[in-house]
Amino acid sequence: MKQEIKGGPLTRLIMNDVAGRRMMMIILAIAIIVPFCNLVFPEGSALHVSTYTMTLLGKYLCYALLAVSVDLIWGYCGILSLGHGAFFALGGYAMGMYLMRQIGDRGVYANPDLPDFMVFLNWTEVPWYWFGFDQFWFAMVMVLAVPGILAFVFGALAFRSRVTGVYLSIITQALTYALMLAFFRNDMGFGGNNGLTDFKDILGFDLQADSTRAALFFASGIALILGYLISRFIVTSKLGRVLVAIRDSESRARFLGYRVEWYKLFVFVVSAMLAGVAGALYVPQVGIINPGEFAPINSIEMIIWVAVGGRGTLFGAVIGAVLVNYAKTYFTGAFAELWLFMLGGLFVLTTLYLPKGVVGLWAQMKDKFMSSGGGGNSGITTGSSSGKSSDQKTSKEAEGNA
């Protein structure tokens, strides 16, 4: 029967998730080895990892966390948010505001009180919503709070009015588009078109220094692992099964006595906060945040990452985010103008031929190998939870829950 390893909550969480555990080990190893190779081995050494590569991989880690947050709501609860980039960008802006305040009088205009773009706009004082952002802890609270509150208000309105399916997707898309237009305006006070950039340091450490980059990279790896564990804890609890019930049959969940809107709201807010954290770690590594991050296309890309990786598995989202972004890095370098066509093609192919994503393909091949090799009941003994989830949680996808 179902083999579950007992023990404390954390032991159970980690030990019953074979695939996820392996993946987290790999990420932990990368989070340690890459900065190590960057800092310890000199340039030119075969073992040296360039700062460029490390930053690029750091971006992938942030995207992977973002993908986990998307999978949490889409894969498990069936909420297809096409505006998740908004939460990512807001987390990024919160971090960006802190980094702007850190510049101090080292800006082009050397104004100790005002960021450059405010001097340029002839503003005499910092607007009220910038107060507190010179404190790191305050900015970190805002990284969680701003996406969280927006998700709460938006979700409360949408879910209580029972907006679902395509309609929900469209209004989430409208949300991120509206935010993009708003942030493009100079008088919003977020740097307009140019966004926030020219950052100098974080917590007093030089952002250009390899050691700071290495620390940010490590932090991104740890954030991904923690984000994964939080999500995994949620989806393996009874709450996670209620989410699946909502995804598969919302009315059944209601008639069982579950307040569907509260469940959706909870998971939507958690997901938005995870996306915010991803954005906050992304910004100091790429060195800029601008309204382009709110672009609807970004939010759609996230869906593709998750679909390619394998929806409803969490670790599939990590794989998908890394694969697609690696492909993006490569192809936008090699033949830039074709990338969007390839992305679109990838989504079509995935939906048609890989409804369970790369992870599902892996499971299929393993099953084939096991049955021909006489391995027998692989499904039951290898991942009581992980194998199962990768096999079936995505099965609805092809039918077009999207």
Add this chain to the structure above:
Amino acid sequence: MSLAKTKHIEQPTVLYMDGVSVSFDGFKALNSLSLFIEPGEMRAIIGPNGAGKTTMMDVITGKTRPDEGRILFNDELDLTRYDEAQVANMGVGRKFQKPSVIESLTVFENLEMSLKGGRSVWQALTHKLTGAKQDKIDEILSMIDLKDRLYEDAGSLSHGQKQWLEIGMLLGQEPELLLIDEPAAGMTDEETMKTAELFKELSKKHSLMVVEHDMDFIEALDCRVTVLHEGSVLAEGSLANVKNNQQVIEVYLGR
């Protein structure tokens, strides 16, 4: 209890519908429908298509709000003021016509989720399977005969088994009143008779309202029958009685 005093009848009722009307775009799905069910009673509801059977269930369970009328549950609560989740938690279970189990969860997980209590988000997050809950699941499993499919996905069950699982999920909720929409649809004769037996067993502890087309099934239930037609009650009585009612014959044959 002030509401109870305004009832037209004396005896206690588990469900008391009084002048309930619903219309959709001018079409009167329920037309001043009044009926009551006594505690512990099993009632079969029949009626031609469009008679308002499903709408009636929607109205009772808080899915649809009626234009007029009230629905008393246990003589005190007016169900028309609550939504689906609240009505379910008060003790009204509903089974749909099409089996609606959670296909990607196992039989066990489906049942576990249905167990009474722990409906808040926090309770769900910190939920632990206690021995008492396990016992309850075992008890339900032996009633619905799915013991050996426990860890299989509900989606892999046969149609009849899904119907049974859904009934099991209703039992997990420990409702006082069960509303059951066409349970025998798509079942084999043998399964149908088994289901009728199960319902008879259930009626010892619960009140049941069963909507059904299958006359053999209703005969096997051996209970009071209400005939709905155009959104209100056309006739009520024993099956034999109702079958001989001239109006009922006209409604069924006239179509």
